Each structure stands twice: as structure tokens, then as C-alpha cells.
Amino acid sequence: MTDVVRLDAVSKVYGRGQGAVAALREVSVAIPRGSFTAVMGPSGSGKSTFLHCAAGLDVPSSGSVRLGGTELTGMDETRLTELRRQRVGFVFQAFNLVPSLTVVENVVLPLRLAGARVDQAWLGEVVSRVGLDGRTGHLPAQLSGGQQQRVAIARALVTRPEVVFGDEPTGALDTMTARDVLTLLREIVDGMGQTVVMVTHDPLAASYADTVLYLADGRVVDAMTAPTADRVAERMTRLGAWV
Numbered sequence: 216m217t218d219v220v221r222l223d224a225v226s227k228v229y230g231r232g233q234g235a236v237a238a239l240r241e242v243s244v245a246i247p248r249g250s251f252t253a254v255m256g257p258s259g260s261g262k263s264t265f266l267h268c269a270a271g272l273d274v275p276s277s278g279s280v281r282l283g284g285t286e287l288t289g290m291d292e293t294r295l296t297e298l299r300r301q302r303v304g305f306v307f308q309a310f311n312l313v314p315s316l317t318v319v320e321n322v323v324l325p326l327r328l329a330g331a332r333v334d335q336a337w338l339g340e341v342v343s344r345v346g347l348d349g350r351t352g353h354l355p356a357q358l359s360g361g362q363q364q365r366v367a368i369a370r371a372l373v374t375r376p377e378v379v380f381g382d383e384p385t386g387a388l389d390t391m392t393a394r395d396v397l398t399l400l401r402e403i404v405d406g407m408g409q410t411v412v413m414v415t416h417d418p419l420a421a422s423y424a425d426t427v428l429y430l431a432d433g434r435v436v437d438a439m440t441a442p443t444a445d446r447v448a449e450r451m452t453r454l455g456a457w458v
């Protein structure tokens with residue numbers, strides 16, 4: 216399997232001098248194409264910083280980030296924005312849908328922003344895959360939280376990105392709805408060959424991934440394959456995440 220995302224010796228320091236905080240310290244990670252990765256760790260361990268650096272939303276202080284073979288280091292903000300629009304999908308805890316736009320208008324928004332043509336067949340497949348057939352004319356406020364997150368996932372998929380990043384994508388959902396959304400994320404990996412990288416605090420959410428990366432104090436301290444919720448929770452306890 217080829218790597219879609221590669222971080223080599225990535226460090227990120229916020230601030231300067233006495234107040235400087237090392238959020239990432241020499242992190243090296245390779246994410247294989249078509250895999251589902253969960254990123255866990257105690258609060259403040261660097262999970263969001265990792266996601267932001269990997270997705271080109273933030274610039275590392277040192278080290279290299281590659282997305283599908285493209286080196287992000289040294290790119291200016293215009294090129295990074297273009298790269299994010301075309302090659303990266305995002306799913307956030309708060310869904311981030313535009314309230315005045317219908318489901319289908321929200322889904323195609325990244326294409327409109329990029330001035331790209333809408334491939335109607337692909338749009339139909341994406342909407343159907345996420346289970347929103349029959350809802351395309353609704354406004355976000357007319358949908359449940361789980362349905363709104365499905366719209367966000369469809370929006371993330373519509374550009375055929377190389378990787379979809381999730382920042383606590385099930386954090387705002389009840390347990391049953393979260394399971395449905397996690398099953399959907401699993402399906403887009405297994406059925407569409409998509410690559411998904413998700414930050415989560417929830418061991419059950421992490422158990423849907425192929426690999427769980429553990430961050431502590433800005434470093435990757437462990438990786439677990441074939442995770443179960445119990446093993447993930449046990450590992451997190453040993454990291455001191457819940458004490």
C-alpha cells in the first residue's frame with residue numbers, strides 16, 4: 216500500500232521564548248492509502264496540531280509533510296488553500312454546514328468554491344452512499360444531528376479527496392447516532408477505498424479504525440492495530456488520559 220500522508224520529523228512550537236509550547240516533537244507517521252486511522256491521546260497531547268499540520272491547515276515549525284507525494288513544506292497559503300480544497304476532505308464535530316443552503320447545495324459547495332464542474336453521477340453516488348436520498352432539498356435545520364453529519368461526510372467526499380480528516384466527527388452525537396456515522400466512515404474506507412484519519416476521545420469510535428495512533432506530550436508513543444474499545448480504553452488509562 217502506498218502512503219497518502221507522510222510526516223517526517225514534524226515539530227510544532229507555538230509562541231516564543233519562555234512561553235513557547237512544543238505541541239509536536241519530531242513526529243514521523245505514514246498513513247497508507249485506503250486505511251482508517253484514529254488519533255488519540257490525553258488533552259493537550261497534540262492531536263489537533265497533528266491533524267492541522269497533516270491537512271495543511273497549519274504549518275510545522277520543522278520537518279516535512281507530504282500529501283500524495285506533494286511536499287507541503289514551503290507552500291504559500293494560496294497553494295495550500297487550493298490543495299486543501301481539491302485533495303483533502305474535512306469533517307468536524309460541529310458539522311459546519313451552511314444553514315441557508317439545501318443538503319445538495321452544501322454537498323457541492325467545495326466544487327463551487329473551486330470553480331469545478333459537478334459530476335452528477337458521482338454526486339448521486341455520494342448522496343446515496345451516505346443515505347441521504349430523498350433529503351437533498353432539505354435545509355440543515357430540518358435534519359437530525361446524524362443526518363447533518365452525513366451531509367458533511369458527503370461534502371468531504373464530493374471532490375474525491377485523497378484523504379478525509381475528521382476532528383471529533385462523532386463528538387456531538389448520541390451513542391446510537393455516533394455508531395451509524397462510524398459505520399458509514401468504515402464503509403467509505405472499505406467500499407470506496409477512501410483514506411480516513413480521525414481525532415477522537417472515544418475508545419468506541421477508535422475501535423472502528425484499522426490503527427490507533429497514541430500521542431502523549433507531542434510524541435507518537437504507540438500504535439495499535441485491530442483495536443477493540445476495551446483495549447483502547449485500557450491503553451488510554453495507562454497514558455494517564457482519564458486520571
Ligand SMILES: Nc1ncnc2c1ncn2[C@@H]1O[C@H](COP(=O)(O)OP(=O)(O)OP(=O)(O)O)[C@@H](O)[C@H]1O
Pocket residue numbers: 229230236237238256257258259260261262263264265
Ligand atoms: N494556537 C496556539 N497557541 C499556543 N499554544 C497552542 C496553540 N494551539 C495549541 N497549543 C498548545 O499546544 C499543545 C497541544 O494542543 P492540541 O490542541 O494539539 O492538543 P489536543 O491533544 O488536540 O488537545 P484536546 O484533546 O484538549 O483538544 C497544548 O499544550 C496547547 O495548549
